Amino acid sequence: MSSLPVNFDTTKSFLIDTTKCTGCRGCQVACKQWNQLKAEDTTFFSGEGYQNPPLMSEYTFTRVKFKDYQKDGQNEFAFYKEMCMHCNEPACASVCPVGAFVKTAEGPVIYDAGRCIGCRFCMIACPFGVPKYEWSKAFPLVRKCTGCYSRIKEGMQPACATACPTAISYGTRGDMIKEAEKRLKNRPERYHNAIYGKDEAGGTGILYLTQQPLDELGFKPVTKRSLPSYTWQALRLVPGIFLTVGGGLSLLSWFTHRKERLRREELFKNSKLPAETTNVETKEDSP
Amino acid sequence: MTAAARIIIDEIRGYHNFLKFMIGLVVLGALASAVRFVLGLGVTTNLNDVYPWGLWISFDVVTAVPLAAGAFTLGAIVHCFHIKKLEPLVRPAIVTGFLGYSLVSVGLLLDLGQPQRAWHTMVYWNVHSPMFEVSMCIMAYTTVLFLEFLSPVCEKFGYHVPLRVLRWLEMPLVIGAASISTLHQSSLGTFFLIAVDKLHALWYNPLLPLLFWMSAIFTGISIIILEATMVHRFMGQPDESELLEILTRILPWVLGAYLVVKLPATFLLSHGPLFDRPSLLALFLAEIIIGVIVPMFMFMKKACRVDQRMQLRGASLVIAGLVLNRFNVSMFGMEQPDQLIYYPSIIESLVTIGIIAAHVLFFVLLAKYFPIFEHHPETVDYSIPDHARKTAAGDGHTQAAGAGH
Ligand code: SF4
Ligand code: SF4
Ligand code: SF4
Numbered sequence: 001m002s003s004l005p006v007n008f009d010t011t012k013s014f015l016i017d018t019t020k021c022t023g024c025r026g027c028q029v030a031c032k033q034w035n036q037l038k039a040e041d042t043t044f045f046s047g048e049g050y051q052n053p054p055l056m057s058e059y060t061f062t063r064v065k066f067k068d069y070q071k072d073g074q075n076e077f078a079f080y081k082e083m084c085m086h087c088n089e090p091a092c093a094s095v096c097p098v099g100a101f102v103k104t105a106e107g108p109v110i111y112d113a114g115r116c117i118g119c120r121f122c123m124i125a126c127p128f129g130v131p132k133y134e135w136s137k138a139f140p141l142v143r144k145c146t147g148c149y150s151r152i153k154e155g156m157q158p159a160c161a162t163a164c165p166t167a168i169s170y171g172t173r174g175d176m177i178k179e180a181e182k183r184l185k186n187r188p189e190r191y192h193n194a195i196y197g198k199d200e201a202g203g204t205g206i207l208y209l210t211q212q213p214l215d216e217l218g219f220k221p222v223t224k225r226s227l228p229s230y231t232w233q234a235l236r237l238v239p240g241i242f243l244t245v246g247g248g249l250s251l252l253s254w255f256t257h258r259k260e261r262l263r264r265e266e267l268f269k270n271s272k273l274p275a276e277t278t279n280v281e282t283k284e285d286s287p
Numbered sequence: 288m289t290a291a292a293r294i295i296i297d298e299i300r301g302y303h304n305f306l307k308f309m310i311g312l313v314v315l316g317a318l319a320s321a322v323r324f325v326l327g328l329g330v331t332t333n334l335n336d337v338y339p340w341g342l343w344i345s346f347d348v349v350t351a352v353p354l355a356a357g358a359f360t361l362g363a364i365v366h367c368f369h370i371k372k373l374e375p376l377v378r379p380a381i382v383t384g385f386l387g388y389s390l391v392s393v394g395l396l397l398d399l400g401q402p403q404r405a406w407h408t409m410v411y412w413n414v415h416s417p418m419f420e421v422s423m424c425i426m427a428y429t430t431v432l433f434l435e436f437l438s439p440v441c442e443k444f445g446y447h448v449p450l451r452v453l454r455w456l457e458m459p460l461v462i463g464a465a466s467i468s469t470l471h472q473s474s475l476g477t478f479f480l481i482a483v484d485k486l487h488a489l490w491y492n493p494l495l496p497l498l499f500w501m502s503a504i505f506t507g508i509s510i511i512i513l514e515a516t517m518v519h520r521f522m523g524q525p526d527e528s529e530l531l532e533i534l535t536r537i538l539p540w541v542l543g544a545y546l547v548v549k550l551p552a553t554f555l556l557s558h559g560p561l562f563d564r565p566s567l568l569a570l571f572l573a574e575i576i577i578g579v580i581v582p583m584f585m586f587m588k589k590a591c592r593v594d595q596r597m598q599l600r601g602a603s604l605v606i607a608g609l610v611l612n613r614f615n616v617s618m619f620g621m622e623q624p625d626q627l628i629y630y631p632s633i634i635e636s637l638v639t640i641g642i643i644a645a646h647v648l649f650f651v652l653l654a655k656y657f658p659i660f661e662h663h664p665e666t667v668d669y670s671i672p673d674h675a676r677k678t679a680a681g682d683g684h685t686q687a688a689g690a691g692h
Contacts, residue, residue, distance in 0.1 A: 118400020135329025
């Protein structure tokens with residue numbers, strides 16, 4: 001399937017500290033520029049709130065979500081950057097019939113457009129709703145954040161991380177988790193005590209720190225188990241079931257056909273005229 | 288050339304109006320799928336990033352596959368469990384199965400964004416993907432059905448040598464069909480195991496694949512009842528309700544076993560609240576009561592089992608329940624509370640209607656031109672040929688065997 005790195009501590013990760021995000025959307029612009037994505041024709045307030053464009057799409061791999069909330073009677077904003085989570089054990093990669101998604105050893109989950117047959121199972125499987133489809137085309141492909149694989153292979157940081165003035169740190173997953181835990185410990189009053197992405201969907205390559213409880217911010221509650229394990233617990237039984245059903249039915253048929261076979265052998269030994277006799281026998285059964 | 292065309296046109300003129308109507312629907316469906324390729328999926332369907340799968344997956348694949356399960360179920364019942372009385376029902380079931388799977392493939396190809404790359408599944412294996420497994424199985428099983436379907440074709444043209452080979456292959460094919468079907472019928476359920484936080488708890492539980500397989504079996508049986516009754520009513524074939532009575536005796540057992548697995552799985556193994564969405568709860572209850580409990584109790588009574596009208600009603604209930612169940616799992620149960628409701632576009636509907644019409648049309652045409660009902664089981668040797676050479680002498684078709692000696 002994919003070249004799964006055994007130790008996810010060494011894969012590259014984002015630490016996105018939403019308490020430091022100013023909502024400048026520099027990352028959104030940097031991503032569009034680096035990936036040469038078309039601008040979208042949008043209208044304000046077409047989505048949930050101030051965010052624009054309203055949703056990630058084939059043209060928008062990352063987007064800053066705006067969330068209004070009230071604090072001490074004051075209206076406040078919380079922002080968070082939405083993008084592919086680059087899961088440790090990605091659901092998209094496990095369900096793809098042709099293995100078009102691969103978790104790279106460096107960390108990003110990348111997509112091979114030359115393989116994709118366009119079944120859109122990855123879109124059903126991804127717990128974060130990340131892969132988007134080129135609905136405008138007659139022969140569409142899937143689009144999603146690449147984790148800037150081409151940049152990090154050359155030792156650079158992702159375009160959005162470079163553009164971000166405040167909130168994004170980029171490094172190995174082990175380091176980023178340590179850093180996040182340090183921040184939670186040093187300033188407990190500033191943070192909601194959780195790292196989103198540490199265990200979600202079996203662990204992801206994007207880690208979030210927030211001030212508010214996660215669900216209030218609009219983070220999807222997802223299972224802590226890796227998603228591929230849910231299907232694998234059924235799929236791993238496939239060869240066994242195939243052999244059991246095949247073998248069981250063969251055995252059963254051998255027994256159910258036994259009487260008839262014995263009779264025919266008997267007939268053969270006595271070298272009677274077997275053809276006629278068997279025909280007469282079965283004719284009685286048939287209507 | 289023109290003479291041949293003339294003959295064909297005259298032949299079609301002679302068809303019943305119902306068939307002409309079906310031809311019309313198929314043509315409409317073909318036109319609609321042409322439009323899909325010219326204008327793209329986004330414009331012609333109501334699919335979007337929230338609903339990447341719509342009617343074509345929910346009906347043409349997830350529902351049509353269990354609806355085509357009659358061939359493997361009946362094959363196993365007749366040949367493995369050796370209830371040979373039911374033999375006359377086998378051939379129509381195989382034809383339906385073959386048509387069903389061919390049309391599933393057509394539906395799948397229309398739904399793919401890159402249908403010209405469908406062969407990639409055979410080259411780039413991903414054994415972790417239920418979709419990979421299902422596509423391999425569907426290809427393998429369509430081949431098996433095609434081989435089984437070749438028998439009437441060979442009979443029609445009097446090809447004796449291939450017929451002998453096919454008869455010799457019969458048992459392996461039947462067993463292969465049952466094993467492959469077990470795999471992909473259940474793996475269609477595995478599809479939705481990945482949708483952990485999407486599919487509602489009323490349907491999401493780890494036994495979903497097992498439930499899909501069991502429901503495929505009782506649907507397969509019901510489809511055979513429905514088909515045989517229809518063929519008797521509208522195509523002037525003999526009344527098989529005595530044979531169907533045997534099938535209705537099997538049904539309550541399978542339906543009961545299904546309930547015994549389904550109810551505990553739903554209440555004990557699911558995670559998440561079960562009763563938080565009244566509309567989904569209603570769908571769940573409808574599916575269980577109409578599709579499983581009512582027909583189960585119906586067929587437990589002898590009066591219902593022997594009455595042809597009740598046979599048809601019970602089987603139709605089972606089928607309706609199955610269709611509802613597959614839509615619940617693949618569509619309704621996947622909708623989140625705040626999502627817009629998906630409904631199929633005109634093009635999507637026309638294509639699906641065209642596919643159903645094609646199924647009916649091809650079945651009637653095949654029955655018209657090939658010996659599907661005029662099958663004489665007494666000429667066939669179904670035992671496992673452990674002494675192939677010796678038993679060959681005992682077979683009805685001695686011409687071909689004689690040629691071999
Ligand atoms: S977030 Fe979705 S698309 Fe990204 S790696 Fe995880 S499963 Fe794949
Ligand atoms: S749409 Fe493409 S990438 Fe996604 S699962 Fe299907 S083949 Fe794989
Ligand atoms: S990692 Fe690259 S592709 Fe992904 S959001 Fe950032 S800039 Fe865009």
